Amino acid sequence: MPVTPVALTHAEDLADFVAASPSSYHAAEEVAQRLESVGFARLDEGDAWPTQAGGRFVVVRDGAVIAWVVPKDAAPTTPSQIFGAHTDSPGFKLKPQPTTGSRGWLQAGVEVYGGPLLNSWLDRELRLAGRLALADGRVVLADTGPLLRLPQLAVHLDRGVNNNGLALDKQNETQPVWGLGDPSAEDLLGELAASAGVNAADIRGFDAVVADSARGAIFGKDNAFFASGRLDDLASVHAGVMALAGLSSAPRGIAVLAAFDHEELGSESRSGAAGPFLEDILARIYAGLGADATEQRRALTASWHLSSDVGHSVHPNYAQKHDPVVQPLLGSGPILKINANQRYATDAIGAAAWAGWCESAGIASQEFVSNNAVPCGSTIGPITATRLGIRTVDVGIPILSMHSARELAGVADLHALAQVAEAFFAA
DSSP states (O other): OOOOHHHHHHHHHHHHHHHTOSSHHHHHHHHHHHHHTTTOEEOOTTSOOOOSSOOEEEEEETTEEEEEEOOTTOOTTOOEEEEEEEOOOSEEEEEEEEEEEETTEEEEEEEEESOOOGGGGBTOOEEEEEEEEETTSOEEEEEEEEEEBBOOOOGGGOTTHHHHOOOOOTTTSOOOEEEESOGGGOOHHHHHHHHHTSOGGGEEEEEEEEEEOSOOEEESGGGOEEEETTHHHHHHHHHHHHHHHTOSSOOSSEEEEEEESOGGGTSOSTTSTTSSHHHHHHHHHHHHTTOOHHHHHHHHHTOEEEEEOOEEOOOTTOGGGBOSSOOOOTTSOOEEEOOTTSSSOOOHHHHHHHHHHHHHHTOOOEEEOBOTTSOOOOOHHHHHHHHHOOEEEEEEOEEESTTSSSEEEEHHHHHHHHHHHHHHHHO
């Protein structure tokens, strides 16, 4: 697909979005703030909610966020159009007692989060970001900016690395440096606290991750490529936000954006797709419309969940790892993800619906299926389908370098996904 000026603008905005979202907590807050700026009202789960039809709302739960638009003529059986994604990305999370060091170096004690490509994190300027729970009950976001680095061992000291490959020990060789000095006299949490404008002594708990500090970049012939950290899955979250905020007319159904945390770990948390967050929100939406239990089930039976996560583009250097026939190409449109073993929830009816939404948006689509010898991962689609019984379609954009500290997407695909998401919300 050609890269249009609008697609370039979309990619530049995605770069801003990723830069503002170094952790899932930052991502959820960025979504909420963007939607509030266009008229969405933020609700608290502990408060009573508006019960009349109409209105645009957003709720943040930890590192997850759900937003929705209720048409003024919504009834107890009005179906929902749910665009799902996730806010977390694979990488590293700060351990308790994180200030460590050796031989005059200050280091950060980190734990591997999910399944990152470990080698891709070497020799990058990294930031530390997350949330701090304080003694006075407040929870604040913190972001140090560039602070850490995982320095690779020089080739002179590992002569066989280019022939034998590099395998990092997850405990001993993934602890980044952040300064020089005596660890007993320094405090890494103090760096986090200072970035948030609070005292380190007031910290009672923290959830902090390591993130690449480099900004997303557009490059390549005809500006076809976009490289950035955390495209898995902030590219989908951003597409959903742009689509929901940009709805040109009132949706016929209840338009819902659900961005969950902890997908990279299996989604089993109070803010993950396997938890109750979406079910809780939908129950309160339909209760506000006066739906009884039967009417809510009728509404969900007619609802759709478009589960959006990245998939694999065919790789020019490793084509044998892909299906020999179905080979989606970066820059050629969003993908429909299919798996015989239900690692993706797409079925024939869902495939037909996806084709219709793409046609409405004027977007070409591709299919993705795994090589039988290279099993695929999974995502939130089957989880939501199982929990709520909502018909689900798994989709996304094709990328290269999935789970790298810096992934590669097609500029045209990023905007195309947002266009299909808007068509989906309006369906």
